[in-house]
Amino acid sequence: MINQKLLEILVCPKTHSSLVLHGDELISKDAKLAYPIRDGIPIMLIEEARELSREELENL
Numbered sequence: 001m002i003n004q005k006l007l008e009i010l011v012c013p014k015t016h017s018s019l020v021l022h023g024d025e026l027i028s029k030d031a032k033l034a035y036p037i038r039d040g041i042p043i044m045l046i047e048e049a050r051e052l053s054r055e056e057l058e059n060l
Contacts, residue, residue, distance in 0.1 A: 014028065
């Protein structure tokens with residue numbers, strides 16, 4: 001689980017918008033990207049993020 005204080009500090013590296021914790025990913029709704037969390041460490045690299053479909057965004 002990711003620390004709440006860390007979650008408050010982290011922003012999307014592409015848009016600088018806030019992130020939403022969803023499962024084992026941090027979601028940037030503005031960028032439509034999901035950044036993975038591996039072994040409790042958020043991987044905040046655009047190259048490592050996966051693009052979210054419209055359906056996925058609507059279900060958040």
